[in-house]
Amino acid sequence: MVVVGLTGGIGSGKSTILKCFKSYGVPVYIADTEAKALMNRSKVIRRKLIQLFGEKAYIDQTLNRPYLASKIFNDKTLLAKMNAIVHPKVASHFKRWLKQQDADYVIKEVAIIFENNLQNQYDYIITVVADKERRIQRVMERDNVSKEKVEAVIKNQWSDAKKIEKSDFVIVNNNLQEAKEQAKNIHNNLLKILNH
Incomplete structure (x- = not known):
């Protein structure tokens, strides 16, 4: 494909x-949209993001995006760590999605x-x-x-x-x-x- x-x-x-x-x-696969969905859905990602950013990373089981954005905006290291958690999951999600496509x-x-x-x-x-x-x-x-x-x-x-x-x-x-x-x-x- x-x-x-x-x-x-x-x-x-x-x-x-x-x-x-x-x-x-x-x-069409929109990586950003899928990443956001996985950050809310995946228990593994949630656990790792809470380890990285603290309890405030999620409010009522939902990703606290403004809080995360404020943390990573000026901190390249934190951003890289977050990407290292999220990107591999998105990549494997994309591979599964790709197998189902016929075009x-x-x-x-x-x-x-x-x-x-x-x-x-x-x-x-x-x-x-x-x-x-x-x-x-x-x-x-x-x-x-x-x-x-x-x-x-x-x-x-x-x-x-x-x-x-x-x-x-x-x-x-x-x-x-x-x-x-x-x-x-x-x-x-x-x-x-x-x-x-």
Whole structure:
């Protein structure tokens, strides 16, 4: 099964592009969503996160995301430790999910493929990019956060230029109609390559 990675900085519009691929019948796996679900569902993850962050990691059996975010935002070591707990579980969940799919290819959306040096796990990589100001605006509206907060996240991610260099396909998502066209073209290209 061919696995296509879809990545892009915060606010680039990955979810919108995923909807396009979904509408073409491509199975889609969103790593971030699955990670959050597993952090609530898995007893093993829960136990380890409480060991790492203390009892406040969960409130009423539910992951205390604001608390965790405040802890890991300026602490790379804690973030790495948390990822070491969660990522392997997501990886094995993805493997099980993959076995159940029946399509020419699947898309796995991961926000930080390159930052985490995971590019070798994919047959092809699509990067979604958009103008920085547009991205900041989108995230401020979506998450109700300050411009400074969005810029801090952008600073922690690779630049678009750096990602583009390592990608097989790029979608420029400044104009929705054009972005949809680009997604359609990539889908058709992939089908051509895979059914050659």
